[in-house]
Amino acid sequence: MMARLVMKFGGTSVADIRHIRNVARHVRREVAAGNQVAVVVSAMAGTTNQLIAWAREAATLHDPREYDTVVASGEQITSGLLAIALQSLGVNARSWQGWQIPIRTDDGHGAARIVDIPGDALIARIAGGEVAVVAGFQGVASDSRIATLGRGGSDTSAVALAAAIRADRCDIYTDVDGVYTTDPRIVHRARRLSRISYEEMLEMASLGAKVLQVRSVELAMVHGVKVFVRSSFDDPDAPPPIDGVTPGTLICDEDEIVEKKIVSGIAYSKDEAEISLRRVADKPGVAAAVFGPLAADNINVDMIVQNISEDGTLTDLTFTVPTADYERARAVLDAAKAGIGFQVLQGSTDIAKVSVIGIGMRSHAGVAADCFAALAAKGINIRAITTSEIKISVLIDAPHTELAVRTLHSLYGLDDN
Amino acid sequence: MMARLVMKFGGTSVADIRHIRNVARHVRREVAAGNQVAVVVSAMAGTTNQLIAWAREAATLHDPREYDTVVASGEQITSGLLAIALQSLGVNARSWQGWQIPIRTDDGHGAARIVDIPGDALIARIAGGEVAVVAGFQGVASDSRIATLGRGGSDTSAVALAAAIRADRCDIYTDVDGVYTTDPRIVHRARRLSRISYEEMLEMASLGAKVLQVRSVELAMVHGVKVFVRSSFDDPDAPPPIDGVTPGTLICDEDEIVEKKIVSGIAYSKDEAEISLRRVADKPGVAAAVFGPLAADNINVDMIVQNISEDGTLTDLTFTVPTADYERARAVLDAAKAGIGFQVLQGSTDIAKVSVIGIGMRSHAGVAADCFAALAAKGINIRAITTSEIKISVLIDAPHTELAVRTLHSLYGLDDN
Numbered sequence: 077m078m079a080r081l082v083m084k085f086g087g088t089s090v091a092d093i094r095h096i097r098n099v100a101r102h103v104r105r106e107v108a109a110g111n112q113v114a115v116v117v118s119a120m121a122g123t124t125n126q127l128i129a130w131a132r133e134a135a136t137l138h139d140p141r142e143y144d145t146v147v148a149s150g151e152q153i154t155s156g157l158l159a160i161a162l163q164s165l166g167v168n169a170r171s172w173q174g175w176q177i178p179i180r181t182d183d184g185h186g187a188a189r190i191v192d193i194p195g196d197a198l199i200a201r202i203a204g205g206e207v208a209v210v211a212g213f214q215g216v217a218s219d220s221r222i223a224t225l226g227r228g229g230s231d232t233s234a235v236a237l238a239a240a241i242r243a244d245r246c247d248i249y250t251d252v253d254g255v256y257t258t259d260p261r262i263v264h265r266a267r268r269l270s271r272i273s274y275e276e277m278l279e280m281a282s283l284g285a286k287v288l289q290v291r292s293v294e295l296a297m298v299h300g301v302k303v304f305v306r307s308s309f310d311d312p313d314a315p316p317p318i319d320g321v322t323p324g325t326l327i328c329d330e331d332e333i334v335e336k337k338i339v340s341g342i343a344y345s346k347d348e349a350e351i352s353l354r355r356v357a358d359k360p361g362v363a364a365a366v367f368g369p370l371a372a373d374n375i376n377v378d379m380i381v382q383n384i385s386e387d388g389t390l391t392d393l394t395f396t397v398p399t400a401d402y403e404r405a406r407a408v409l410d411a412a413k414a415g416i417g418f419q420v421l422q423g424s425t426d427i428a429k430v431s432v433i434g435i436g437m438r439s440h441a442g443v444a445a446d447c448f449a450a451l452a453a454k455g456i457n458i459r460a461i462t463t464s465e466i467k468i469s470v471l472i473d474a475p476h477t478e479l480a481v482r483t484l485h486s487l488y489g490l491d492d493n
Numbered sequence: 494m495m496a497r498l499v500m501k502f503g504g505t506s507v508a509d510i511r512h513i514r515n516v517a518r519h520v521r522r523e524v525a526a527g528n529q530v531a532v533v534v535s536a537m538a539g540t541t542n543q544l545i546a547w548a549r550e551a552a553t554l555h556d557p558r559e560y561d562t563v564v565a566s567g568e569q570i571t572s573g574l575l576a577i578a579l580q581s582l583g584v585n586a587r588s589w590q591g592w593q594i595p596i597r598t599d600d601g602h603g604a605a606r607i608v609d610i611p612g613d614a615l616i617a618r619i620a621g622g623e624v625a626v627v628a629g630f631q632g633v634a635s636d637s638r639i640a641t642l643g644r645g646g647s648d649t650s651a652v653a654l655a656a657a658i659r660a661d662r663c664d665i666y667t668d669v670d671g672v673y674t675t676d677p678r679i680v681h682r683a684r685r686l687s688r689i690s691y692e693e694m695l696e697m698a699s700l701g702a703k704v705l706q707v708r709s710v711e712l713a714m715v716h717g718v719k720v721f722v723r724s725s726f727d728d729p730d731a732p733p734p735i736d737g738v739t740p741g742t743l744i745c746d747e748d749e750i751v752e753k754k755i756v757s758g759i760a761y762s763k764d765e766a767e768i769s770l771r772r773v774a775d776k777p778g779v780a781a782a783v784f785g786p787l788a789a790d791n792i793n794v795d796m797i798v799q800n801i802s803e804d805g806t807l808t809d810l811t812f813t814v815p816t817a818d819y820e821r822a823r824a825v826l827d828a829a830k831a832g833i834g835f836q837v838l839q840g841s842t843d844i845a846k847v848s849v850i851g852i853g854m855r856s857h858a859g860v861a862a863d864c865f866a867a868l869a870a871k872g873i874n875i876r877a878i879t880t881s882e883i884k885i886s887v888l889i890d891a892p893h894t895e896l897a898v899r900t901l902h903s904l905y906g907l908d909d910n
Contacts, residue, residue: 093550127570132509134574134737135581141581145573145588149566153544156499156562157551163559164552171562422681 078114079244080202084234088251089308090154093161096120100161101312102249103207107119107167114198114208114241115359116234117158119150124450131224140185144214148174151211159209172198175222179215179233183302186449187226190215190233195240202241228289239299246301249287249308254325255280255287257490258342262478265314267441269321269340273330276340279433279467284427286325288467291444334483338436338443339488342481346474347401347439348378350427350459351409352421358391362416367410376400379429379471381460393418394460396471399425427459428477429467432484443488444468450487456480496661497529497619501523501629501651504538505668506725510578513537517578518729519666520624524584529624531615531658533651534575536567557602561631561641565591566629568647576626588625589615592639594698596632596650609890612657619658627654628817631839645706652709655714663718666725671742672697672704674907675759679895681909685740686757692748693757696850696884705744720744731879747852755853755860755904759898763891765795766819766842767824767876768812770835775808779833783810786829789877792818796846796878796888810835813875813888816842844876848886849901861885862903867904873897 083106085099093232099117106113119127127147131138135337149279154403155171174181177198180190202208212230217223225232231248238246253268260266262418272280274297281290287305296303317324330336363382370377380395397405402425408420437443444461445466451458456479460471472480500523502516516534523530536544548555564706572588579586591598594615598605619625629647634640642649648665655663671685672694689697690716698707704722713720723741733739741863747753773779780799797812814822819842826838854860862886868875872898877888889897902908 078747093547096551130510130570131577134513134577137581138577139580140590142573145576145590146570152566152569153547153563156559159559159562160548160551160555163556164554173562173639222590270655318587351499408734 078110078112080125080241081106081198081240082114082116082234082241082243083249084116084230084246084247085118085308086088086230087118087124087247090117090119090158092391093157096157096161097156098340099158099249099308100165100167102308103158103162104165104167104170105312112202112203114210114237114243116210116230116237117151117154118210118212118230120154123150123153125386129165129308141217141221141223143189144185145222148214148224149250149412150214150324155209155211162207162209167207167244168205169209170201172208172210174211174214175216175220177210179236181217181223181225183217183221183223184396185217185221185223188215188217188223190225190236193236193240195237195242197240198367213353228292231289231292232295234300235295235301235303239295242299243321246296247304247306249306249453250287251307251309252287252305253310253323254305255327255341257340258481258485259286259344262344262481263342263485263491266485267490267492269325270321271326271328271333272433273333274327275330276433276435277327279464280341280343280379284336291491293327300329301399304448335491337434337437338440339432339434340436341433342484343431343433344477345429346450346477347399348422348427348429349397349399349405349425349470350389350471351397351402352422353409353416353418354422354490355390355418356393358389362391364392365412365416366409369408370397373404373408373483375408377464379460379469381462387402396427396429396460426470426474426476429469430468430477430480430484432488435466437466437468437484440444446487450483451480452482454479458485495527497658499533499646499651499658499660499663500656500666501533502665502666502725503668504533504535506539506666506715507534507536507575508538508647510574512572512859513578515729515822516575516666517582517584518726518789520579520586521574521582521584521782522729523838524624527843528617529626531654531660532575532617533627533629533647533654534568534571535629537571538568540567545834556855557632558640561605562639564844565628565631565641567640568630572626579624579626585622586626587618587677589625589627591628591631592633592637593629596642596653596695598632598642600633600634600638600640602634602638602640605632605640607642607653608652610657612659616658619716627816628786645709648706648709649712652716652718652720655718656712660718662721663713664721664723664753667704668724668726669874670703670724670727670740671722672744672758674757675898675902676761679761679898680759680902680908683902683907684907686742687817688750689746689757689784690750691744692883693852694744694846696881697760698757710744718747724822735795751831753853753906754851754905755857756849756851756907757853759901759907760848760850760907761898762896763894764816765813765888766816766822767840767844767845767888768814768822769839770810770826770833771837771839772807772835773792773810774834779808779810782829782833786825787814787822789873790821790899791827792822796877796879797885798879813844813846813877841898843889843891844888846886846888847894847897847898847901848884849905850884851905852883854883855883863904864901867895867900871896872902873900
């Protein structure tokens, strides 16, 4: 069945010419199957780092528009090289830079957002049998300036392009063969999910499963783009699997998931630090007094737990920040101590956040209670808890991370048999 | 006195960030002097070769449009880095890619010709105090494709830009401090010329003085752009010379050269090979029979000497081709032997062309006779001669090159005292 596809290949998949040739064979296979194809490529692994190093060496504080001009050339190079490799396999192809399509962005250079991609001209060319090889990570902002989308932006390019050309599917080729119930390095019995909903994937992505950039998942959800995560290291010319099912994970609307599990996966993150303010005056406006200065300093606060004080005068406030911002956050709070009115600031970077994710939780009670009981049975102390409709997160001591993940993975029946 | 300048820096002048910072100081000096500045930059030395190597590795025969997309990114990188370095010195600057200006070219990808550069918008921005940092070597062809101008194309970019923005001067910063009467490695008493006419420079450039690309000199002559060749390795912040004369060579109209010499320089080239066809039937159309097949194979023929045959039936034909094309030329001629009707093909790559160049020759007789006599006195055999209005070229055995150049350099009074 003919389909219109976007195929996206990341930096490790195009690391050198040998890899780029391999990518070309993946593309040829899809073209040979009668599909209309647009490809989105990242820079060759290493190139972006070299370009960033040069920009930093030229000046510590650099104009983000010039930084983008320098860094975007990495994807320009790959797009041209892949077009050459495709042509040498007899596949009609041409490269497209962001400004040529154009992929219009806002002026948030360095982390720009895509505003518009006119798709009709590209659809016509793809339908005419010409593979479009699109430089990922880049677009064009006002005054014809080149803009980049930030780390992992090629995922976003691919999903946005898929929406623009009304693609049947956006295939993300990466160095793993899909999304797993948890990190297979920790739990050997982790299973690949054949399908996962956008909402669950968003939680997985933002909680440390590094398969897809969060923004690309949001975009896929908004535009209903089906995203298929698969490995670029499979033999590109292998015959289709006997059961007709290519190994990988489809990220889609929950309506398309027939066998709904209560819990789909266990995520964890060790990149967070905990800060507790003790004996804070419990009065209106105290939360603003704490989180205002942090926001002003661009520090993202994640889990927030405020205990109700016994006597209504003093309370404890606990929250997490990225480990990279920990020292800065402490300094900001110390400076604002008089305005907030806390007595003691305690903190730790030796903590981890473990999360249970599943859309089935909405309709099943007791999931959280089971979680807390199982962790308690293993002697794991829970420092803080936050929950959402489809997620339970607990903050624990970092040395317990692996034990907690394994315990919960078994508890919810995710272990591979 | 305020001037509008184009400053061009080649690959060795922007080889790394330290060099790029040095270039930024050259630019700052001109801005501080009240000048309006556009800068044209090449790729960092080494970058272009890496990009070419990747393109060749991807496929031996590559689409020149994709090749251009890959290779042009080298100049894009430098333009962004120099803009960053300028800003860090407090100089207002922005980078410009070929497609942003736009520098429109024809569709001769890989060696495209500039068709048009709209200058007014750029003039307004430069006049507003913003230094334009323009990526050299590139432009935009039809269908918004990136095109490159071929080897040394950044010189052409600089001169074309100077014409488009009606610059007072185009300064070419390079690794030598000007144009010399001959190669200083051969003649230690070679002198730097303070001025040279476009016509002479064209001959010098095409005969092996590798300071400037020939096409850029042609363009400068057509548009009357004054080109000043100077060193990028001078101290960029040095005070002006006591005599007010910056070391370098001005390439200009001959009317602007007050002290006209009969001979301005001696050039040589060892990159040519000689081919002689012996006993060719001397009949109409024989030259076409010889040079037609060579032209069809894209082999450039340079010096052509046809002797008049004694009896009007058989003649000898001698000409030169680039050494790189020598074997191919022999094969082409052998294949066409029946059609041409020669009896013996002789050839040699062990030859050199030495040329005496000077606009003063037009009005002075005896220059050629002096040349032949001086070479004869040194026992140097002349294999062939061609002359133009401002040039005498002799073909000699390669081992005599240095002796011939030194002899002629002294003969015409070019030695430094």
